[in-house]
Amino acid sequence: MQALCIELASQAADRLKLKPVGGFSIGTPLHRRAVFADLEDGNVVGLKGCGWTLGPPYALVSQKDAELWLGLLDESSGVREAKVSATLLSWGVNCSRIAGLYRLSQADLDLLGISNKPIFTNGKAVDPVILATCYKTRFRIGDCIGPATKNWYSEFDRLNPSKDRAKALNIFGKNLARSILIYQARGAVNDTLGPENITLGGEITDFEWIYIPGIPLPNGQSDEILRLRQAKEWIYFLESIHALAFNLSVDFSISNCINWAREEHKSLGHVQCGFIDAANEMGEIDDH
DSSP states (O other), X not given: OOHHHHHHHHHHHHHTXXXXXXXXXXXXXXXXXXXXXXXXXXXEEEEESSOOTTOSSSOEEOSSSTTOEETOEEHXXXXXXXXXXXXXXHHTOOBOEEEEEEEOOHHHHHHTTOOSOOBOTTSOBOOEEEEEEEESOSOBXXXXXXXXXXXXXXXXXXXXXXXXXXXXXXXXXXHHHXXXXXXXXXXXXXXXXXXXXXXXTOOBOOOTTEEBTTBOOTTSOOSTTHHHHHHHHHHHHHHHHHHHHHHHTOOOOHHHHHHHHHHHHHHTTSOOOHHXXXXXHHHHHHHO
């Protein structure tokens, strides 16, 4: 049932001049919106928008959501993700990189069983594309489940080499805190940071709900209550590190996270943002 999605992904990879090794496959049970392949340079590419991998049907409009087709990605969403990724990378944030967009032809849509122009529930026309994203790994913090568990541990150790996993977690946490401080200091915020969108390489990915000045969210929201949203990202950070520590069977405390945030905050020149405000506020409680 996945062969059709993989066929479209292979076609898009050829057009985008990517060089997959060993063919495409479904990434992990939690991330079936995309198909993945290893690249010659050691990285991984994920292609989203090449059909619903649980199909048939290979494309299905949501009657509940105003703008959602399972298996399809609208061009405006793909372009926005590319802009966010490019901006974050230019700031020095550890995040995934958008490698390109492939526009689906009517022949491609016919393969997915769509004979007419796809329309969202709100009446807006869909301009379907395949979004190609490059990662250090296909595994995310939340992917330590089922048959994937053994490979998850191998990937974590490969990407976070250390004498023991406690030290590896320490470095991972510091680097993630640093990335958050970097983009928050520039007026950005990630409203959906979590174990499902942080890779084992520490990359922040899935940019749909990351606000950057000049790039509003899909719902039109921009910098409303920005400092409060930034402060809430501290909670998302704690939850993500807790999930990683749990998977690694490593002791974890909030004090560790507070110290990591303070150390990186100092190294960046005491930048101002909601993330460090929340860390310091919690640190004052912890200190007592």
